Amino acid sequence: MSFSVGIVGLPNVGKSTLFKALTRIKVDIAPYPFTTIHPNVGVVQVPDERLQKVAEIIKPEKITPTIIEFVDVAGLVKGAHKGEGLGNQFLAQIRNCDAILEIVRGFEDQNVEHVTGEINPEKDIEIIKIELLMKDLETIDGLLAKLEKEIKDKKTIKKIELVKRIKDWVSQEKMISEFQLGEEEKSEIKEYQFLTSKPILYILNSDGVTKELPIQFKYLAMNLKDEEGFSELSQKDKEELGAQSKLDQLILNCYNILDLITFYTVAGGKETRAWTLKKGLTAPEAGGVVHTDFKEKFIRAEVINWQKLAEASAWKQAQEKGWLKLVGKEYVVQDGDVIEFKI
Ligand SMILES: Nc1nc2c(ncn2[C@@H]2O[C@H](COP(=O)(O)OP(=O)(O)OP(=O)(O)O)[C@@H](O)[C@H]2O)c(=O)[nH]1
Numbered sequence: 275m276s277f278s279v280g281i282v283g284l285p286n287v288g289k290s291t292l293f294k295a296l297t298r299i300k301v302d303i304a305p306y307p308f309t310t311i312h313p314n315v316g317v318v319q320v321p322d323e324r325l326q327k328v329a330e331i332i333k334p335e336k337i338t339p340t341i342i343e344f345v346d347v348a349g350l351v352k353g354a355h356k357g358e359g360l361g362n363q364f365l366a367q368i369r370n371c372d373a374i375l376e377i378v379r380g381f382e383d384q385n386v387e388h389v390t391g392e393i394n395p396e397k398d399i400e401i402i403k404i405e406l407l408m409k410d411l412e413t414i415d416g417l418l419a420k421l422e423k424e425i426k427d428k429k430t431i432k433k434i435e436l437v438k439r440i441k442d443w444v445s446q447e448k449m450i451s452e453f454q455l456g457e458e459e460k461s462e463i464k465e466y467q468f469l470t471s472k473p474i475l476y477i478l479n480s481d482g483v484t485k486e487l488p489i490q491f492k493y494l495a496m497n498l499k500d501e502e503g504f505s506e507l508s509q510k511d512k513e514e515l516g517a518q519s520k521l522d523q524l525i526l527n528c529y530n531i532l533d534l535i536t537f538y539t540v541a542g543g544k545e546t547r548a549w550t551l552k553k554g555l556t557a558p559e560a561g562g563v564v565h566t567d568f569k570e571k572f573i574r575a576e577v578i579n580w581q582k583l584a585e586a587s588a589w590k591q592a593q594e595k596g597w598l599k600l601v602g603k604e605y606v607v608q609d610g611d612v613i614e615f616k617i
């Protein structure tokens with residue numbers, strides 16, 4: 275199972291530039307709006323020093339990092355939900371993404387048209403927010419129309435009531451992620467994949483010439499054009515140039531907003547592999563990520579934190595020291611666990 279992140283923003287802000295830097299897939303990048311029409315999809319390995327450390331101990335034939343998927347879509351403009359620009363079709367392309375990465379333009383460049391005419395991150399964020407909200411409103415209206423036609427049992431009535439409450443909230447231009455929902459209600463609406471219920475990470479694409487802009491959002495400032503350049507250099511050239519890439523930081527930030535953890539398997543020494551899991555899941559659920567059989571046929575697992583394994587310096591030593599914990603079905607997997615499943 276891999277998690278995916280949708281890259282959104284106004285046209286010409288550097289979405290495809292980032293996508294290319296991340297995935298090294300050659301995509302169209304140009305100084306005019308709507309260069310991207312069809313979505314670009316690519317996967318990126320999650321940088322992980324711990325995986326390297328575990329591999330140094332296990333000495334496997336193969337090392338496999340975990341991955342994250344990025345989707346680069348067409349730029350959004352004001353009124354996109356009503357069909358402006360490329361319409362709202364592309365908003366559907368990020369519906370299945372687990373999180374949103376929003377690129378905000380902070381760089382000045384006479385040769386790259388700014389669709390609103392001036393550098394104004396806060397205003398741009400507001401435009402995108404409204405478009406995402408309007409798309410959700412459209413989804414909500416469609417859903418309500420459908421629910422109203424259904425037989426009104428207790429469950430449906432409750433659902434209609436919930437969706438109407440969400441509609442009121444969204445109509446006040448507030449994101450669904452900020453709406454107080456109970457656990458049950460959250461799982462009730464999960465299938466509708468509302469865009470504003472997804473976690474958002476903002477990237478301010480700034481060239482360092484324009485000083486950092488005071489925007490009131492949690493964001494990562496980086497220069498995407500430089501990142502694109504760095505991504506084409508060899509490791510040696512990067513070191514010589516002292517190129518400081520922030521891409522790893524960006525990927526790890528995506529991991530964080532998605533509430534993900536990493537666990538490792540060693541496959542009896544053959545392959546050391548990192549896996550992604552939602553925080554709070556149990557050992558059988560982690561098993562299910564590795565192999566469908568591992569979930570149903572799960573009996574128990576041996577678990578050791580990666581650091582403890584490093585301290586033991588070998589799997590066998592850890593075993594002899596009694597550091598391998600034997601856990602059952604209820605065990606909640608922790609970030610950095612190395613797990614050997616027993617089925
Ligand atoms: N000066 C400068 N130019 C940049 C920077 N980042 C991207 N660009 C340029 O801006 C233009 C648009 O970049 P793209 O990556 O195609 O932008 P986009 O957001 O994908 O645009 P659309 O697909 O049209 O929505 C290109 O000419 C890039 O080289 C930057 O940090 N500084």
Ligand SMILES: [Mg+2]
Nearest residue numbers: 289290309310
């Ligand atoms: Mg593009």
